[in-house]
Amino acid sequence: MCGIVGYIGSGQAAPILLEGLARLEYRGYDSAGLAVRDGEHDVEIVKAKGRLKVLSEMTDGGRALRGDCGIGHTRWATHGEPSTENAHPHCSDDRAVVAVHNGIIENYMELREKLIKNGYSFYSQTDTEVAAKLIDYYYKKYRGGPMEALARSMMRIRGSYALAVMFRDCPNEIFATRRDSPMIIGVADGASYLASDVPAILKHTRSVYYVDNLEIARLNRSSVRFCTVDQEAIEKRPVEITWDAESAEKGGFEHFMMKEIHEQPRAVQDTINSLVRGEQIDLSGAGLTDEALRAVRQVHVVACGSAYHAGVAMQYGIEDLARVPVRVDVASEFRYRRPILREGELVVIISQSGETADSLAALREAKAQGADTLAVVNVVGSTIAREADHVLYTCAGPEIAVATTKAYSAQLVVGYLLAIRLALARGTLEPEAGARMLAELRSLPEKIARILEDKERIQWFAAKFSNAKHAFFIGRGLDYAVGLEGSLKMKEISYIHSGAYAAGELKHGTISLIEERTLVVGVLTQDPLFEKMISNMVECKSRGAYLMGLTSYGNYNVEDTADFTVYIPRTDPHFTPSLAVIPLQLMGYYLSVSKGLDVDKPRNLAKSVTVE
Ligand code: AGP
Numbered sequence: 001m002c003g004i005v006g007y008i009g010s011g012q013a014a015p016i017l018l019e020g021l022a023r024l025e026y027r028g029y030d031s032a033g034l035a036v037r038d039g040e041h042d043v044e045i046v047k048a049k050g051r052l053k054v055l056s057e058m059t060d061g062g063r064a065l066r067g068d069c070g071i072g073h074t075r076w077a078t079h080g081e082p083s084t085e086n087a088h089p090h091c092s093d094d095r096a097v098v099a100v101h102n103g104i105i106e107n108y109m110e111l112r113e114k115l116i117k118n119g120y121s122f123y124s125q126t127d128t129e130v131a132a133k134l135i136d137y138y139y140k141k142y143r144g145g146p147m148e149a150l151a152r153s154m155m156r157i158r159g160s161y162a163l164a165v166m167f168r169d170c171p172n173e174i175f176a177t178r179r180d181s182p183m184i185i186g187v188a189d190g191a192s193y194l195a196s197d198v199p200a201i202l203k204h205t206r207s208v209y210y211v212d213n214l215e216i217a218r219l220n221r222s223s224v225r226f227c228t229v230d231q232e233a234i235e236k237r238p239v240e241i242t243w244d245a246e247s248a249e250k251g252g253f254e255h256f257m258m259k260e261i262h263e264q265p266r267a268v269q270d271t272i273n274s275l276v277r278g279e280q281i282d283l284s285g286a287g288l289t290d291e292a293l294r295a296v297r298q299v300h301v302v303a304c305g306s307a308y309h310a311g312v313a314m315q316y317g318i319e320d321l322a323r324v325p326v327r328v329d330v331a332s333e334f335r336y337r338r339p340i341l342r343e344g345e346l347v348v349i350i351s352q353s354g355e356t357a358d359s360l361a362a363l364r365e366a367k368a369q370g371a372d373t374l375a376v377v378n379v380v381g382s383t384i385a386r387e388a389d390h391v392l393y394t395c396a397g398p399e400i401a402v403a404t405t406k407a408y409s410a411q412l413v414v415g416y417l418l419a420i421r422l423a424l425a426r427g428t429l430e431p432e433a434g435a436r437m438l439a440e441l442r443s444l445p446e447k448i449a450r451i452l453e454d455k456e457r458i459q460w461f462a463a464k465f466s467n468a469k470h471a472f473f474i475g476r477g478l479d480y481a482v483g484l485e486g487s488l489k490m491k492e493i494s495y496i497h498s499g500a501y502a503a504g505e506l507k508h509g510t511i512s513l514i515e516e517r518t519l520v521v522g523v524l525t526q527d528p529l530f531e532k533m534i535s536n537m538v539e540c541k542s543r544g545a546y547l548m549g550l551t552s553y554g555n556y557n558v559e560d561t562a563d564f565t566v567y568i569p570r571t572d573p574h575f576t577p578s579l580a581v582i583p584l585q586l587m588g589y590y591l592s593v594s595k596g597l598d599v600d601k602p603r604n605l606a607k608s609v610t611v612e
Helices: 013-022 054-060 109-116 127-142 146-158 245-249 258-260 264-275 290-294 304-321 355-367 383-387 405-424 433-441 445-454 455-464 478-494 503-508 529-540 556-560 573-594
Strands: 003-006 031-037 046-048 068-073 097-102 159-167 174-177 184-188 189-194 207-210 216-219 224-227 299-301 328-330 344-353 374-378 390-393 469-474 499-500 519-524 546-552 566-570
Touching: 003 013, 003 097, 003 159, 003 174, 013 031, 013 054, 013 068, 031 054, 031 097, 046 054, 054 503, 068 159, 097 127, 127 146, 127 159, 146 159, 146 174, 146 216, 146 478, 174 189, 189 216, 258 264, 258 519, 258 573, 264 405, 264 445, 290 405, 299 304, 299 355, 304 328, 304 344, 304 405, 304 478, 304 573, 344 355, 355 374, 355 383, 374 383, 374 405, 405 433, 405 573, 433 573, 445 573, 455 566, 455 573, 469 478, 469 503, 469 529, 478 499, 478 519, 478 573, 499 503, 503 529, 519 529, 519 573, 529 546, 546 556, 566 573
Parallel strands: 299 328, 299 344, 344 374, 374 390, 469 499, 469 519, 519 546, 546 566
Antiparallel strands: 003 068, 003 189, 031 046, 031 068, 097 159, 159 174, 174 216, 184 189, 184 207, 216 224
């Protein structure tokens, strides 16, 4: 997620903007920039790749930039690699319009082509430059003033945005608007402030206005006015912020992990939107045309940890829908087992960070053997993204907690989309069935949100088992893949030993470990395997296990066997991992909290394992 700040008042703007951006560093970024102006003088823009420190050193802490009005930005790349050119602010060539943006403009290519036809050229790869020049286009074409230019642009832009804009003709004002991306505004001591999030302005005021979707704000030195996209004035009441700075960075949640668990509906939504054009899954942006997909004879999925677990789910989806053989490997094994790769084989590397050493080595091994490689990564411009032949980005935004949640969920979604597109290209899935699956996929964010509304039940259950020493996760098919991830969540943040097993495997040894009150979590979302799963759970229960059942609404007979049952909304059987994993993430989280552990930074772990 990018960070936006804005200031207009009697003080020097640049130092205040830099300080605000520093408060937003937790959002993750790869470059930053400022645009400030001093009265009627032209806007001065300074941008730098890397940490805020670079920008601060370039501007002597902001003191070298004169002016009491400005906007600033920290960029988390979504379109275009991290670079000075792609850093914000972006502007029209004559600097009549200067803007910073947080969000994803889905139709930016269409708008870019429209602007090129109208004489515009582009210096960056970003959707934000398109937005700035679209505003400029409407401003110059209709001469209706800033508000009208903004309103027209808002009607043409599809996607999410929080925009802060300065117009050369309005030296004493900042304009702002949003749709789905957050923005708050504060007024204090003869100055007005805007930001993506509360921490950036908490030092100046605790009384903030939350800008609602499609509202436009007009800030001057001592006040802010709000109006609708139709330019009708709106009266808004400020909200008093009671959080301290640290909890404000977590959006009011106690830990980044819980904040990110709750960001999953958005991460899933953004990832779907980034790869779907209208009613079509479109992977051509990554070079995965239907022709290229038809040529794939075998898929190898290689990753580590949770990314590997997403790969196991991807295997089930691709094999079931596209009937292409898939082999899944942990990267640390793949890189040393002298893998046999042949013509027509696609190696998929899944990695949130895009920097995991084993996964990078696996990618290089695959490329050395001439295999076609696809990276599924969350960090734009990361090493794995840059070295792979093709890249599909997850749009989860920066993930701070060591235990991944929203990035894993976004990886699942890329897996579903790849499987469906592959199946449609190969004719193993009818277009009508593909359309139905896509429609169901779009319902996942709302279904995830529904599960999160019921999180207290999981909290209660987790408290009962905070002293557990062992736990077993059993499932069949995709439910086994989910169990792998649920088990890792429990291990890595609550330090309770657990294992995930294909339920049919229990009788081949593991069941000897089941004792009185051993916690066994049975995941049962795959109807054809439901009865077999019940049998496996009964086997555990007869040996004294305490059974938690995780199943879809309607499967109420699970309660005849399980001691505690958690239900998830029904969905296409290929997509159940996206729903079943949520209660398991929450269980790991609440177990960790009940044990007083450091949820966001568990012992011995790093967010990105860049060494062997
Ligand atoms: C998952 O919660 C862990 N943080 C870890 O297993 C992680 O998934 C693994 O290290 C892979 O990281 P990557 O996705 O950045 O490559």
